[in-house]
Amino acid sequence: MRYLSSKKAKSRAEESTGSLSQEAFSGDLEQNFHQLELLLHGCSDAVIKNFKFGSDPQIRGLIVYFDGLVDKTIVELSILKPLLIDLESLDGQLQDFNNNLLVIDFIKNSLLTLAEVNTLTSFDEVCAHISSGDTVIMIDGCNIALVAGTRAWEGRGIEKPDNENVIFGPKEGFSETLRFNTAMLRRRLKSTDFKLESFVIGRITKTNVVLGYIKDIAPQQMVDEIIARLMDIDIDGILDSAYLEEYITNQPKSLFSQVEYTEKPDRVCGSLLEGRLVIIVDGSPMAMVLPISFPQYWGAADDYYTNFIAASLFRLLRISAFLLALLLPSLFVAVITFHHEMIPTPLLLTIVASRQGIPFPAFIEALLMEFAFELLREAGLRLPRSIGPAVSIVGALIIGDAAVRAGLVSTPMVVIIAFTGIASFVSPHYNAAIIVRILRFGFLIASAFLGFLGIMLLLILVMIRMVSINLLDLPYMSPLAPLNLSQLSDIIIRRPWFKNMYRPYLEGMKNQKRQGAK
């Protein structure tokens, strides 16, 4: 409920919903009841219960909620029991009120044993609240309604994130329930400076979206800019945080993702402490952290939980894996079709011997193998878990063995493609892995036509593109370009914590010092 009652909740999308629901309550309960029935017509999960409470005079009231979204125990014990039973013990109280509006104030402040109770004035708000799991109480003769926070739907619970395995560090991950997710963050950042601004986006979904940042660390103009961009979104529905990426980045048409998705609250907190922002969408376990520069994709969550020397070596390993995944097939094709002089003689002889009788040029061979590899990967992703291993068996047999036996591909090529595949799995960020997967094909084509020259040309083009991207004044390649040596030491390697005096610089950041005197 607290998200809905946020001031920022007024978005254009919300204003453009149907005219029926925008009406205010009338003082007559009967009329309100009909209005509600009209609104909730066809919603079989909606529950409207009429009741009478108090004595002398008896007052008619109703509660309305969606079944499955509310905790019925709370509804029964904290709303209906006080009204129907506890009120009896305060015999004759109600006749002191000559106005039912005073009654509703009494119920709100003195009768209901709930912490979250608010007042509503329009059907529009009623719809928004009941579809979020709150219960609305209406009383005859009142043109305001009460809303009680009774949300308690069945969620997945807190589980270990599947896609971000770590050895060290916290294991819990976000779930689909926004409230749990924000709680996980709040538990780690016990400061009122940690702000969670709430929005409702989506004409139909009315999805709760929360923007989290730490005041005085995150640059204020960055926060304002993102708020403005979020308020500007007009769409019928938001089902995942990824919907928002294309609305709030500067270059939405670009292949290069400028945000990071994570399911790990500890990782989000780490980013928040570096002055970044997080956007969490109700119904999605993926928190979106922004802005991110490309070199940060080389870091993994547990780098900061491991010994810094080991973590630095892992990071270097990841950087080399990134380069291998990007360039290895194209380098191989360039070397064996253009630049034979660049490899040692015994290796050339082995490659020449292994390619005897192969019908395809090396480029086509590499392209086919890469294509097959991508097919396998996609198939493995989509298949039900129970038959997933079948794909890897078929894949290993067909690609690894049968294709070689049939003389369609050469053994060195299988080794190269397999090695590239493994290197591409090293990336701790799926976003970065996608970029590498797609660019790899580009490099392969460039190398097939022009050899090293082609690879070099494409590399220059990609570099030009990458340095021209920025999100919220953070250049995409920083701290590599523009070069910032002091920050680079926490990108290429993992700087020990006692040396990590400053946060990574963001435009407009005021409080950059991380430890020591303020």
Added chain:
Amino acid sequence: MCRYLHVICAAALIAALALFSGCTDVREANEIAPALGSGIELDDHEEQLKLSIQFAVPEGSSEQATSIKKTTVMSSTGRTISEASRNLSLSLPLTPILTHVGTFIIGERLAQTDLGILADFLIRNPNHRETTYIFVSKGSPPEEILNTATPLEASSAIGLANILEVQENRNAIYQPVQSNQFFRNLTTSGIEPFCPIVSVIKNGDKKILKLAGTAVFKKNRMVGELNETESRAFTLMNPKGSQGGLLVVRWNKNTLLTIEVIRLKANYKAVIDKTGKLRMRVELKGEGNYYEQFGPGEILTIPNITKIENKTEQKITRDILQCIQKLQLMGCDILGWGQIYRAQYPAAWQVMRDDWPHYFAQIEPEVKVNFAIRRSYLSTQSFEYRE
């Protein structure tokens, strides 16, 4: 129009790539014949050049990539090297790849005639590696050298290069000479080119290859050679310092000692004295181990160590003087002493430069060796045999 400009540009770029791909030298790995060694010799009438190239014969399949087990040597003749090469390609089903040639053999007859014939081709040709080892074949043409198998290595070209490298590390008799060094010596005044000699010898029924001396050039022609002992002394004089290698020193009539040289560094000082006489001070400082005692008696004792060192110094001095004497007789400064004079006496060098072989022959060498025995391996004593 402008909206789709980048799409059009990208399409044009891809189309250009596709069109230009025919112009580039794409050579698929199964369509190339890697050459491992090559050689050039004058033909029997000394009119045409004979080019011989050793190709690797790939024997493998996609399933089992075996490396090269067989080689084949192809030869052709022509008035120039390019012409010979063109004639060779008329009978080759694959594209020859010459960039992996690691061994280049100059025929003896050609070496004695004129190196200039091949120098231009090899320096100009981008497919010729600077690190290719240069040899002179003696007694047999390059074709036969390339055709003679080396034990344990299918390709004689690779085998020959390996022999040279292995003996350099273990025995340090012959100095490997790479193409860039060879041609630099050829074109620089004050130093002459040299390279190892390779010969075919009989070993039982089989023919094998053997390194058999150092070819010594004067200007653009081979004028003589150093034998094994002289080559060894020449290697010891290498100012870069020689490592490894064994020296056999006679202790007395019945006993030979083998000293292992661990390091030996030569220092040169050129002197022109008041009378205008040229002298070259060669100072060698080295260390070695007591490696083998061939003969009876307790020799390795503390008083004897100085004696052993002296004997070793004498042996090295003798060999070196012999080598220098031979080079002076031929008038071939492969030691690069001319360059030392050029550096120390630039003015005098201007006078001597044009007639350097003459001056070189007159240099009086002063060799001083300082050698120290360091270790004696596992045994500190000699064997005493009971009667």
